[in-house]
Amino acid sequence: MTFLNAILLAGAAAFLIPLLIHLLNKRKVQTVHWGAMHLLQEVMRQRKRKWKIEQWLLLAVRIAIPIVLALCLARPVLTALRAFGLGKTSLVMLLDDSFSMRAPSAGGSPADRARQDMTRMLETQPKGSDVQIVLAGGNAHKLLDQSTTALDLLPKQLADVPTQSGPVKVNDALQAAAASLSKATSGARELAIVSDFQASDWQSVADGAALPALEALLKQDPKPQVTFYRLASDLTENLSIASADLSALVVAEQQPVGLRVRIQNHGKRPWQDVAVHLEADGARLRTSRVSLPPEGEAIIAFTHAFDKVGDHSLAVRLEGDSFPDDNAFYSVVQVRNQLNVLLVDGDPSDDPLGGAADFLELALTPYQSASATLKDLIRTTKVDARRLRDEDMKGKEVIILADSERYRGNLQSLEKFVKAGGGLIVFAGPHADINWYDRDFYRKGEGLFPVSIKGLQHATSAAPARILQQRLTHPATIYFNDARGGRLQEAEFQTWWEFEASPNAKPIMQLDRGTPLFVEKTHERGRVIAAATSADAEWSNLPLQPFFVPLMQRLVTYLATQSTISAWDQVGAPLRMVMGKERVGVEYTLRDPTGQTETIKVKADGDKSLLESKPIAAPGIYKLTQGAETRLLAYNLDPTESNLAPLAADKVQELAKRHDASFVDSIDGWQKLDRTRRHGSELWQPFLMGLLGLLFLEVLLQQRIAKG
């Protein structure tokens, strides 16, 4: 035990005062010649033994009072808890920089409070301590390359943390923190998890899910002290744009693009007439109004046609709630003159829809086929597979082989076309030679065909194969997750190629027989998609389904725009673009929504080059320019962060307890805990309680003795 005000211990000498009074009282005795002795003797007879004990007890209490008072004033500290002495510590702060930390609150947003509190935490670190900050949102990463002892510089760096990342992946974040802690130089290791403990991130852990990273961290030697620092917002009402789907990734001039927006009410109150604005290229075009039930959602659809070729931004913005950061959604629409597609028909026919590629032609150019005035983005050229020449590939962005017995053209030219960034779709069919496809086109993984073919599979018409109902993640098929995109399960398949599973080929859609319907493989800058069914109605009724049109359009536009960027990405990750080697050293300028620019130099990356920016922090439209070339990029926040409901404090406390960690929710709590850890536990409070108890006992004894 040590004392913070040890000098005040001298006050304990005051115990002599009651003792001296007691002794002096006994010495300064007056003599009374007393008559009523029998009465006094009766008094003493009744309580002589008890009285003596009580007298001594009273004296002991009176002596103890100044001693305990002096101990209390000297602020004793129990040092049994001091594990590592008063020296420096290695502190890792796991800061939740996810977007929910920005939610406004009475005392400032959790993010602001976290910055302030962390600055004060840094101020109280012993000299020589080293600190690392791990940003937990999205893909957890360290703020500094290595931990620093220059703690006075950290507040500035903390102030620059944008706190707009996606959800905290708790285990990943803890793993990053554990990695930092394991490199700690000092024996005293501490981990402070500073977060709003948003239920969407932490609920599963609170419900008992394991946290292997934390368990491993706690096994480190010496064992780190872990603190759960909760800074939650008191905001419960929030509106957000949960998702927005574009009807097409690439459109033609004047071709309308649809935008379906899902607006979510995370609060308990209903909202009426919430204004939702559509903005194109930064200009507000129109406004719709929606009403939202408590904890419900509403869907609103917009369409817009751009009249100029190039990249255009499209944004949806709603207004009304007190947390506007998640009220916008940004995307980029590419407007092209046209996409040129070569249809290679393996079984051409003069009959309407009799050829193997006829349905495809119809699906890719619906306006042209319907003789409508509207313009198709895609322009198709159909050739007979037997008469295919290399020249046919010129100017084409995508080639589709439909039921070709084999590739009659120059296979090397086709490979070159794909590797240069072209797209290839290969449909099966009754005329296709499986052996050739497997042997020469797949070529044990060396060829263009993505997978090996096991053989033909059949199903009866009574029990046809169907598309497996599952959440689709491929960019070309996300649109069909919503039933309004088309009922995929209505397509029936009687015959299909059974593909071998391959690690290099990514399934896009599966049949319910456990085999892929579409698989994709990348070949340098280009991609190949293999379809297990035919493009005509020979093996299935797929071409007869309404969703066949958007599906084919999306697959084609996906392949045609594969070397460009997607319509939008989530903030948190850096912009990465793979380019040809010739681009090494070229400088690009990335301009963020606030107008600040970052110059990025293309670096060599093997036989390619790579453009990589710093992690994108804020949502909005970014502009990437190099010379006359300009591309737009859209970044959005992760919508799961918009549900602000935090874990209740007692749940976090329970969680902390379960993981042998401490819990605090204020800087005072932290400082108290920190003092306890570094200096031991202050004991003045129990001493004060003891003092009060002694005073009470003194009065009690006095009264008891007086009563006899």
Added chain:
Amino acid sequence: MAALSDILHSEDITSLQHLQLFARTVVEGFTTGHHASPHKGFSVEFRQHRPYVQGDDLRRLDWKIFGRADRFYIREYDEETNLRATIVLDASGSMAYRGTKGVQKFDYARKLAAAMSYLLVSQQDAVGLITFDTKVREFIPNRTRITHLHHLLETMVKTTPGKETTLAPVLESLAQRLKRRGLVILISDFFDDPAAILKSIGVLRKQGHEIIAIQLWDRDELEFPFGQWSRFENLEKDDDFLLLDPATVRQRYLEVRQAFQDQLTEGFRKHQVDFLPLPTDEPHSAALRSYLALRMR
């Protein structure tokens, strides 16, 4: 011989003279007829004749009746006596207590006894005196003469408080000494075993004595006002003391004293003894007034 003024202040004597005027009308025996004696015996007031029975004193035979009627009759008279009062004065050690106000209990008791003797003698009553501590120290039989008063006062002046109080045997011996019924005035602090005292009182009462018990308390004994540590030395016994912090026992002392007092009060009440507790800071005249008030009932 000590003069009355040696032990009584002149104002006390004056006060007594005033009281005497009032006392004359109430004290038994002072005015014949007012307090007709309930006891029958020799006197001048004839009451009745009754037939002689064996054992009757032959001197009381009415020979005239025998001459006339040839029968033996005894003449009975109403006794017409003065009051026979015996003052029993406690001279034990505890009576030597001199309180913080400087009044000694025995001194106060002596003055009170003197005043009462004076009152009684001046009313032509026969007054006796007994002083005692563990045993009877002085016994002066009842007389009515004024010179007797001087003898009483002389004895009182000579007496100083002595040993322990043992009232019970003293009272028992008193019962043997007082052959004729009368008034016994006990002036004491009664610092003895109450049960023993009351038993002896009972014996006296059975003999027909009327008893007035005057209990003297010093104010210190009533309130126990001591503050600092004190050595309480027993006035009645050498080498007997208690060293204690009075403040710590005061409450309990008061309770024990009250219990003692209650026991005496109740016991005296049962024996139909007039009990008069008196603090020594009350003037003697007030004490006498209380005494006379008791006698008027």
